[in-house]
Amino acid sequence: MMGNYQVRFRGRGRGQSHWEPSPLPDEIDEDGVFFGLADLGFGCPELGRFALADLEGVRLPFGLAIERDLHFTASHPLSTYAEAARSTGSIVLGEQRLRRAAQRLSGRD
Numbered sequence: 001m002m003g004n005y006q007v008r009f010r011g012r013g014r015g016q017s018h019w020e021p022s023p024l025p026d027e028i029d030e031d032g033v034f035f036g037l038a039d040l041g042f043g044c045p046e047l048g049r050f051a052l053a054d055l056e057g058v059r060l061p062f063g064l065a066i067e068r069d070l071h072f073t074a075s076h077p078l079s080t081y082a083e084a085a086r087s088t089g090s091i092v093l094g095e096q097r098l099r100r101a102a103q104r105l106s107g108r109d
Helices: 052-057 078-088 091-106
Strands: 018-021 033-039 046-051
Touching (some): 033 091
Antiparallel strands (some): 018 033
16 A cells, blocks of 8 residues: 555654554544554564554653654555564664665665
8 A cells, every 4th residue: 555545643752652554444443443563662663453542542751642644655565664664673764764775776865
């Protein structure tokens, strides 16, 4: 899945938790559960099923909450993000690696 089908939820704080679910509206079940990639900041991002209500209920330091990243547009399938995240131990570092690789391939180094 690419483009508008992927969304990202982010929580900012010391641990910088990141969730990258990839729901289509009809893929979220009646309980608000969807499949996606999660990185809780422990160095082992994983694919799995997540409840939207759980994300909405997370409270971070300083009163911050998990929120949707409205500026995120997927450039790769979820499986590519997952592999990059696993190899680097972080969704953020995996994204950086993918971006650098794309720049090198396009000659924009």
